[in-house]
Amino acid sequence: MKFRVLILLSLFFINCSAQQVADTLQLHFLYGSVPAQGYKKTEPKLFGGIKGGHVNIELNGWVLDFNSGNCPILPENKKPTGGFHLNKAVYWDTSTSKWATISIPITADQLKKLDTIFALYPQQTPYDYAVFGMRCAAASYDVLSEIGLMKKLSDKENIAVNFYPKLLRKRMLKWAKKNNYPIVFHDGRPTRKWESDEGVF
Numbered sequence: 001m002k003f004r005v006l007i008l009l010s011l012f013f014i015n016c017s018a019q020q021v022a023d024t025l026q027l028h029f030l031y032g033s034v035p036a037q038g039y040k041k042t043e044p045k046l047f048g049g050i051k052g053g054h055v056n057i058e059l060n061g062w063v064l065d066f067n068s069g070n071c072p073i074l075p076e077n078k079k080p081t082g083g084f085h086l087n088k089a090v091y092w093d094t095s096t097s098k099w100a101t102i103s104i105p106i107t108a109d110q111l112k113k114l115d116t117i118f119a120l121y122p123q124q125t126p127y128d129y130a131v132f133g134m135r136c137a138a139a140s141y142d143v144l145s146e147i148g149l150m151k152k153l154s155d156k157e158n159i160a161v162n163f164y165p166k167l168l169r170k171r172m173l174k175w176a177k178k179n180n181y182p183i184v185f186h187d188g189r190p191t192r193k194w195e196s197d198e199g200v201f
Contacts (some may be wrong), residue, residue: 021078028056065091101183137167
């Protein structure tokens with residue numbers, strides 16, 4: 001009987017230690033934008049425009065990005081032309097762009113899973129990048145769901161509800177606020193018209 005109690009207590013403490021915060025990931029959002037009035041000749045058009053932007057995930061100084069150079073219309077999962085990449089920084093100009101970062105605490109189990117994803121996905125992407133397929137928002141959500149932070153969705157469901165970054169950003173900002181996770185905002189340069197977070201808070 002005492003032996004069984006000791007085993008149960010050991011399992012309880014192991015489970016509790018696994019639930020303790022082991023690290024923090026940063027979820028970065030670049031807001032969509034178009035050239036402001038009077039600046040169309042000097043400001044570039046960007047992919048997606050006001051519904052564009054980007055999402056990526058940072059852990060310990062490494063940024064996991066999902067993107068593609070040629071942006072096919074439909075995915076070629078057997079021969080993907082786009083996928084995950086590891087970088088040492090977000091690709092946008094953090095001093096003049098509009099962005100938001102959510103800091104999310106993760107457990108030891110989640111950290112282990114995320115470390116595995118950071119190691120494996122840039123080597124072999126699980127899906128291709130495509131206009132009508134997985135893009136940065138859906139791919140980022142997929143990573144968050146793989147480590148247990150978000151509900152797991154099918155690819156079709158994920159693509160539909162996270163079709164562009166603002167859809168994911170609105171949910172994640174509300175979720176972060178509910179959980180009291182730190183959020184940092186940065187305003188973009190006035191030469192561009194940026195997306196707003198109207199209706200989020």
